[in-house]
Amino acid sequence: MSILIIGSMAFDAIETPYGKTGKIVGGSASFISLAAAKQTKDIGLVAVVGEDFDMDFLNGLKNDGIDTSGVQIKKGEKSFFWSGKYHLDMNSRDTLVTELNVLGDFDPIIPEHLAQPDYVMLGNLAPAVQISTLNRLKKKPKLTVLDTMNFWMDIALDDLKEVITMVDVLTINDEEARQLSGEYSLVKAAAKIREMGPQTLIIKKGEHGALLFGQEDEIFFCPALPLEEVFDPTGAGDSFAGGFLGYMASKNATDFETMKQAIVYGSATASFCVEKFGTERIAQLSEEELHERARKFISLSAVSL
Amino acid sequence: MSILIIGSMAFDAIETPYGKTGKIVGGSASFISLAAAKQTKDIGLVAVVGEDFDMDFLNGLKNDGIDTSGVQIKKGEKSFFWSGKYHLDMNSRDTLVTELNVLGDFDPIIPEHLAQPDYVMLGNLAPAVQISTLNRLKKKPKLTVLDTMNFWMDIALDDLKEVITMVDVLTINDEEARQLSGEYSLVKAAAKIREMGPQTLIIKKGEHGALLFGQEDEIFFCPALPLEEVFDPTGAGDSFAGGFLGYMASKNATDFETMKQAIVYGSATASFCVEKFGTERIAQLSEEELHERARKFISLSAVSL
Numbered sequence: 001m002s003i004l005i006i007g008s009m010a011f012d013a014i015e016t017p018y019g020k021t022g023k024i025v026g027g028s029a030s031f032i033s034l035a036a037a038k039q040t041k042d043i044g045l046v047a048v049v050g051e052d053f054d055m056d057f058l059n060g061l062k063n064d065g066i067d068t069s070g071v072q073i074k075k076g077e078k079s080f081f082w083s084g085k086y087h088l089d090m091n092s093r094d095t096l097v098t099e100l101n102v103l104g105d106f107d108p109i110i111p112e113h114l115a116q117p118d119y120v121m122l123g124n125l126a127p128a129v130q131i132s133t134l135n136r137l138k139k140k141p142k143l144t145v146l147d148t149m150n151f152w153m154d155i156a157l158d159d160l161k162e163v164i165t166m167v168d169v170l171t172i173n174d175e176e177a178r179q180l181s182g183e184y185s186l187v188k189a190a191a192k193i194r195e196m197g198p199q200t201l202i203i204k205k206g207e208h209g210a211l212l213f214g215q216e217d218e219i220f221f222c223p224a225l226p227l228e229e230v231f232d233p234t235g236a237g238d239s240f241a242g243g244f245l246g247y248m249a250s251k252n253a254t255d256f257e258t259m260k261q262a263i264v265y266g267s268a269t270a271s272f273c274v275e276k277f278g279t280e281r282i283a284q285l286s287e288e289e290l291h292e293r294a295r296k297f298i299s300l301s302a303v304s305l
Numbered sequence: 306m307s308i309l310i311i312g313s314m315a316f317d318a319i320e321t322p323y324g325k326t327g328k329i330v331g332g333s334a335s336f337i338s339l340a341a342a343k344q345t346k347d348i349g350l351v352a353v354v355g356e357d358f359d360m361d362f363l364n365g366l367k368n369d370g371i372d373t374s375g376v377q378i379k380k381g382e383k384s385f386f387w388s389g390k391y392h393l394d395m396n397s398r399d400t401l402v403t404e405l406n407v408l409g410d411f412d413p414i415i416p417e418h419l420a421q422p423d424y425v426m427l428g429n430l431a432p433a434v435q436i437s438t439l440n441r442l443k444k445k446p447k448l449t450v451l452d453t454m455n456f457w458m459d460i461a462l463d464d465l466k467e468v469i470t471m472v473d474v475l476t477i478n479d480e481e482a483r484q485l486s487g488e489y490s491l492v493k494a495a496a497k498i499r500e501m502g503p504q505t506l507i508i509k510k511g512e513h514g515a516l517l518f519g520q521e522d523e524i525f526f527c528p529a530l531p532l533e534e535v536f537d538p539t540g541a542g543d544s545f546a547g548g549f550l551g552y553m554a555s556k557n558a559t560d561f562e563t564m565k566q567a568i569v570y571g572s573a574t575a576s577f578c579v580e581k582f583g584t585e586r587i588a589q590l591s592e593e594e595l596h597e598r599a600r601k602f603i604s605l606s607a608v609s610l
Binding site: 088089184185186187188205208209211219220221222223226227228229230257260261264294295298300301303304305 | 393394490492525526533599608609
């Protein structure tokens, strides 16, 4: 089934306790599309980059079967740039540099042939751009998933609240769920956020797994695989979202049981992402590795009484 | 199968965001024995209290079928007293008062008829007292479980390292595992700690669940049930340990598969503990409620591909 992905494509410069990179490819759409393409084809991408962007990376996406005709390349302009440094616990980080560049006035133009997707992933981006994207679709998708972050809660809360009413699934992390709802308990936070619009809420807890909240008190928890090392957490949430939506599209389903399986695949995808800097590990990932890791996630909590 | 439990019996005064208690019964042995008694009989208790202790509580344990003949009641002396205040997140707390009283020179005298237990739970207590207890047993138990805390790592590390070599299962929380091993990754921490002695390690992560590490990379994760409210976390770890050992003894088994089930029962028991102040909820808990909660834990992460 067809997927449309919109999000940022960027250069990142990352420092973790394990090392430091120069400018490498990052951005929500980069991770999401690489991750989704492991499980399904017929993927369209809408994004904007500058003339300085890594064209080998874009060509790699094309080779993965991703339609990149919706990626605008702005002559004479520079790509979005983010630089950050992770603390020792890898759960927190300082942003050192943010240069919006081409992302500052991003107008998401959707090529005609990509405007009727079955599945939509709105990667982390200004909520106003996410709204424009949805308004430009030619038909209602079967499933729309939105990812966002606390930054937009701080500076664009009204837009964010609006786009939240337009989607089926919202994915945010635990701190963001608390900020958005004003509730410390994640059970209470989930109830409040689901009242804001999305029928389904996924709360990502990083090394502590992910919670899926559906209608009528449906709840599912997927653990995170305990890892020897987290090398670079950048893009883990995006890889999770891409793995989740790629699975849903591959099954062409929107029910809760399939979402439970999709969360396992999202978590498995994210567990690879953190093994190397940037998009490197996800780019290399084979389908067989992904299936094997998903089975490992399932066996981690498998028990019967 | 027979269980021997040793640990503290105490008065606690607790303040949480939900309220404040006067002196109520607490202590590791109080929670552990109440919890274990939900699942098995033939339990012996070794502890020490002052003349001021709550004799109704002790009689309640007897009514639950617990042999309290190993509980020393020190005439003219006062029971161990601890007072603490939890922060808003319930994950951290300040100790306001610690009065060791009778616990200061506790000599664990094991009545003859309790000295050949099949299962032993060494609740949180000075490691030297835990060592004495093991040395006074008349035969080697089938399974010995040790609980401890960072406090003993700070002031009695050598004793702690010694007692760790004498037990089969160690239960500690994630921060303590990091402190004891010097490793941030829990996978690496578990490997190091298992080299120190215990074949099995349980790392309690509070609201984030519990990890079980066995031999040859055996690993199991039990999630925590997302709760609307945590009322008072005091005793949750002890209730977990009591529920765990009670289950093992009820099955008369020491294998990894049974430990996985036992961790579910430990987690379920702990999830009740936090619903009210002190031992109140565990004391009221019915067997049927416990089984139902255990099934809820299993279904929370149940998924097949």
